[in-house]
Amino acid sequence: MNATIPQDGGTLHPSSPNTQKPFYDFHPLRFFLQAALTLTGAEAGSLWLRDPIRNPIHTSILQEGDPPFLPQFDNPQLLERWIAELGPKNEPRDHGVFKPNSNNAGMDLNESGLILKLLPEILRIQTSYLSQPRQRRHSDHKSAIASPEFWLGLRFANDLQCFKAFEALNSRSSSSNLWPSLPIAAQMAFENHKLATLMRDPVCQLPGRVEFHACLSSCLQKESARQGQLGLILINPDEFGVINQRYGQEQGDSTLRAIAAKILSGLRQSDLVFRYGGAIFAVILEASDAQRTQKVGEKLLNLLSGPYLEGKIQLSFSIGIHSFDGRTDNGETDINDFLQKADHALNVAKLSGGGRVVLWQPGEFDSIQSYDRLSGIFTADSERDYRNMLLLWDTISTISANEDMQGIASEFIERVAAVFQFSRAALFTHDDQEAPAVIAGVYGKDSHGKPNSAHSFPLSGKQKELLKITRQRKKIERIKWGKKNQSHVAYAFPLTARDVFLGWVYLEGVDDVLQLDSSDLVFLDALAKQVAIAIDRARLAADWKSEKQRESQQLKQEVEALRQALPQARLVYRSPQLQSVLETIKTVAPTDVTVLITGESGTGKEVMARTLHEHSLRQDNPFITVDCGAIAPTLLEAELFGHVKGAYTGADSASEGRIMQANGGTLFLDEIGELPLDVQAKLLRFVQEKEITPVGGGKTRNVDVRIVAATNRNLFQEVAKGRFRQDLYYRLQVVTVTVPPLRERPDDILPLARFFVEKFALQYGKAKLRLAPDTESLLLAHSWPGNVRELHNTLLRAVVMAQSEIIAPTDLQLVDDSKHTSPPAIPEKEVFIPSSIAAAETRQPAFDNLSKQNTHLSPAHEDPWEALRRALSDQLTAVLSSEHGAPVPLGRWLVEDLVIEADKQHRHIARRACKALGMAETTFRRHLEKVNRETSLGLVTRTTHWRKIQPCLESLVRTASLSDTPKIAENARRMLLHIIAEQVADNTQLGAKLMGVSVPTYRKSIKTLNAAHEI
Missing domain, CATH: 3.30.450.40 (GAF domain)
Incomplete structure (x- = not known):
């Protein structure tokens, strides 16, 4: 009986006699087939087990006799088709007995034969063996249970013997009827076959490592007792990992099956083959000395080396060999030592380039490590x-x-x-x-x-x-x-x-x-x-950490040396006004009194605070800046005072806070007028006691810091309006330093301008750049509402964009001062956005109400809401009349540009910007991050006609910051929704595209307006 290792979908091909051996020496189905031949008197037979549940269908073929009942199947599909057509194309006799038909799918079968289908009902197999999901209902369980088709083909020497066997199978006498015994024996063989299958390697159907250790130990003991000989061969394909990497695991498994089949075909029936682990195979040769074992190894090397996967890859093999001789080993051997020597021989073959057979020799492998890294960890014990x-x-x-x-x-x-x-x-x-x-x-x-x-x-x-x-x-x-x-x-x-x-x-x-x-x-x-x-x-x-500490210490020493060698930060000024401010700062610097620095935005309050720190006795300690307007109110307390681990959601670790970071140095509180009242109360306690308590903590900590605060607000007026604590105000204004705006100290404009030009020219490789006389005159004439910050940014832009060595007046791109001569109009109360689609005659009066609400506006200044409505109407008309491309998302553009404008006008202070728009801070930040990200990727586009909207948005945001008008972004978007709904009527698809939203969202917005009687 012979069988072939599965190569295609797990199917076992039949083989010609004496070419290959069973994949497991104790195959229980082999004994059943031999017993069936003896019982029926047949001279040859074939046993095949067809499992229709597996996908693909799994067919196992076993042969006995020469020639066997079934011929060689070179094509597994032909075998499958022949089995599928077996019943319909053959004449049934009785029970499951068929007479072969020579027209069966091209098969040339001997007429002196019988085919037995052992009834599936007898061979029920459990769903656990079929690896099916557990059934929850009885009906599911019943449908999932299936039986394999268990077939037995018998070939007799002549028709007479065939007839006698048929009569014995169908005899009514219980003593001579063979039929009941065959299905029962088949069932027992099949159950034993399942148990044996569980012990085999699922890929190659070979015994695994545990069986190998047990078998090797048993063989060593047997050969030692009778002073016999034993050979061990370890086989490993070179560079096998390339197959899995290049072709995948399925192709790798297919290659392993092909290797196992070739190994079996080159060995005796009594030789034992195992899958030792990974891509390593083990062969035990009983009654084999070292010379014969080496010859078998060389034979296997020649047999295995060659193409695999239909010629896609060429494999070479490394083979390690060790032998046992009971006559010279005095009957004493250690299985682990014996295995390790063979393993060392395999590693020598691998390290020498592969493609060779190495026999272990005493004293030659002491420096070679084990190839199997698990050989000392897993011992089968x-x-x-x-x-x-x-x-x-x-x-x-x-x-x-x-x-x-x-x-x-x-x-x-x-x-x-x-x-x-x-x-x-x-x-x-x-x-x-x-x-x-x-x-x-x-x-x-x-x-x-x-x-x-x-x-x-x-x-x-x-x-x-x-x-x-x-x-x-x-x-x-x-x-x-x-x-x-x-x-x-x-x-x-x-x-x-x-x-x-x-x-x-x-x-x-x-x-x-x-x-x-x-x-x-x-x-x-x-x-x-x-x-x-x-x-x-x-x-x-440890060496790296020590080196970093040494480098850090060296760096500190170098920084200290530079600090001593270089002059203090340069303050560029010429005006007596700023000279007076600096004299005050130098006077109070050596003390620890609290200093309040006031002045308009951009006048250099932080520079003054740093100058104060550099002239104080704390100059070698930290200078920590806290921008009170740039931190969310909910996080401001934890940012200042720190927090313990777990103080709030997201506090995965403790933080000491900015105040503690400034310990021993100076704490600069910029925009202190933006502090919420509850934080002001805690800050007051810190200013008084110089103690802080982290958020979520119970222990107070003493802190030694000097406080310098700055604001562009009139804190006295803020106190009067109840927006700033009076006691904190008087604690902060021990010494007040007011930095005059740039327009009040014109003597500083040109020195600062020349300093900035020189600095930026060196930075951007334009060393010869200078200001033209007309440019300097223009700088002196400008009022600089943005103060030094505006001058800084103006000259930075001019240096970067300059095309020659002279900065001309046109390079400055200054905004006309006349635009700032009078403040924009401020609505007295909330602006409501009128809309009406339901009745055309009511639309115009709705906008008349808007005009009535703004009758206080100066004729020279148009109401920003009316200007925005007219601009949006013109924009929508232009889009709808355009013949180029699809509708643009005007609603998304409107919100994004409002966010950008608010962020710009409020100098990137998110808290102020979102307040001006009437938008939640998280929503504002999300919109801002999105548009900034798309801008950096070049994804932000606007039509030329959209530019007319920008002045309206600038005016609207500026007006909003000076009025109590809530929800500017929402009202502007609602105005656009009204205009779109009015012009596109019931075309929801077009309306949704124009608003930049989905159709369901657009319908919901229209429904909301209808419910509010706005449409």
């Missing part, structure tokens, strides 16, 4: 494997949890000593100039059964020599001493990483207690290698 896995896991956890060399060494040595019962254990480091230094060591046990730690670890002369030899040979060494019944043994394991010898693991104990074998030493050596890598990494990390 479940208790030992469990112990090794626990210790391996503990070692990994130790390495992961510790960053220092001491911690790794201590925990590792303690665990190893406890698990293996070593009386003494230590880890030594190596230094060429000094004796071995113990990092961690244990000896004996305390009263609680725990190992005693040893800070010093004395060694005898022999033990020191053991370490010396281990370092020289870089492999495991051992020594023994003491009496025979109480002998001691010591092992030394080398610690190496990156080809550098780091030290030793020293283990000592009573030999009878330890009872270590070769697999234990392999395992301990593997652990030592991992610990060596961890210690090397910890040592490198």
Whole structure:
């Protein structure tokens, strides 16, 4: 009987006699087939098991006799078609007995034959074996249960024997009827087959590692007892990982099946084949000496080497061999030692380039490591494997949890000593100039059964020599001493990483207690290698940290030297007004009094605060700036005072806060007028007591800081309006310094301008750039409402855009001052957006109401809402009349440009900008981040006609910041919705596109307006 390893979808092809052997020597179906031939008197037979549940359909074919009942099937599809048509095209006799038909799918079958279909009802198979999902209902369970088709083909020597067998199968006499016994025997064989299948490798259908260890141990004991010989062959394809990487795991599994089939075809029936692990196969040859085992290995090498996957890839193989001779080994052998030698031979073949057979020779492989890295961890001894896995896991956890060399060494040595019962254990480091230094060591046990730690670890002369030899040979060494019944043994394991010898693991104990074998030493050596890598990494990390600390200290010294050598930050001024301010600052700088700096935006209040700090006694300590207007009110308290871990959602770690960061230095509170009242109360306590309490904490902390505050508001008026605490105001204005605006100190304009031009010209590689006389005159004539910040940005833009060495007046792009001569009109109350689609006659009066609400406006200034309505109407008309492209999202453009304009006018202070638009801060930030991101990617586009909307938005945002009009963005969007709904009527698709929203959102917006009687 022969069978072929599955190659296509798990199907087993039939094979010609004497070409291949069964994939498992104890195949239970083989015994059933042989018994059926004996029972019926047939001279040949074929047994096939067809499982219709699997996808693809799985068919197993077994043959017995020469020639077999079925011919060779080169095409698995032909076999499947023949089986599927077996019943309809053959004449049924009785029960499940068929007479073969020679017209069966092209099959040339002998007429002296019978085909038996053993009833599926007898061979019920469990859903667990079919790997089907668990059924929840009885009806589901019933439909899921199916039987394989179990067929038996018998060929007889002549028609007479065939007739006798048929009569025996269909006899009414229970004593001579063979039919009941065959299905029952088939069922038993099939159940045994399932159990055997569970023990095999699912890919190659070969026995696995556990069976291999058990079989090898049994064979070694048998050959040792009779002084016989045994050969072991390990086979591994070179560069097999390329197949999985390039073609995928399915193709890799297919290749493994093909390799297994070739191995089986080149061996005797009595030879045993296993899948040892991964892509390594093992062959046990009983009654084979080293010479014959090597010849078999060379035969397999020639047989296996060649193309696979239909010629897609060419594989070579490495083969390692070791043999056992019971006549010379005195009947003593260790299975792990025997296996390791074959494994070493395989590794030699791999390291030498592959494509060769290597026979293990004594003394030639001492420096070669095991190719199978799990050979010392998994030994087929479940208790030992469990112990090794626990210790391996503990070692990994130790390495992961510790960053220092001491911690790794201590925990590792303690665990190893406890698990293996070593009386003494230590880890030594190596230094060429000094004796071995113990990092961690244990000896004996305390009263609680725990190992005693040893800070010093004395060694005898022999033990020191053991370490010396281990370092020289870089492999495991051992020594023994003491009496025979109480002998001691010591092992030394080398610690190496990156080809550098780091030290030793020293283990000592009573030999009878330890009872270590070769697999234990392999395992301990593997652990030592991992610990060596961890210690090397910890040592490198410590060296890196020390180097960084040294560099940091050196950098601090260099910065301090530069601070002493360089002059203080340059203040460019010429005006007596600013000179007076600086004299005041220099007077109060040496003291610790609180200073309040006032002035318009852009006058340089932060520069003055830094100047104050640089002239104070705290100049070597931190200067911390807190922009009170740029931090969300909900986060401001935690930002200032810090918070403990878990104080609020998202507080995953503690934070000391800005005030504590400024300890010993200066705390600059910019835009202090923006502080919420509740935070003002806590800040007052800090100003009075110089104590803070972190958010979520209960302990107060003393802080030594100097407070400098700045604002562009009139805090006295803010106090009168109830927006600023009076007690905090008087605490802050101990010394008030007012920085005059740039228009009040014209003597500083040109010095500052020339300084900025020189600075930016050097920065952008335009060293010869200078201001034209007309440009300087224009700078002097400008009122500079943005003060020094505006001058700074104007000249930065001019330097970057300059095309010549002279900055002309046109390069400045100054805004006409006449636009700032009078303030824009301010609505007295909320502006409501009228809209009416329902009745055309009511539309115009709605906008008349808007005009009535703004009758206070000066004739020279048009109401911004009316201007926006007219501009949006013109914009929509232009879009609808355009013949180019699809409608543009006017609604999205409107909101985005309002956000951009508010952010620009309020100098990127989100709190003010969102307040002006009447928009939630989170919504505002989301819109702003989105448009900024799209701008950076070049995705923001606007039509030329849209530019007419921009002045309306500028005026609207400016007006909103000076009035109490709420929800500017929402009202503007509602106005556009009204205009769109009015012009496109019931075309919801077009309306949604114009608003830049989905159709459901657009319909919901229209419904909301209808409900509010606005349409």
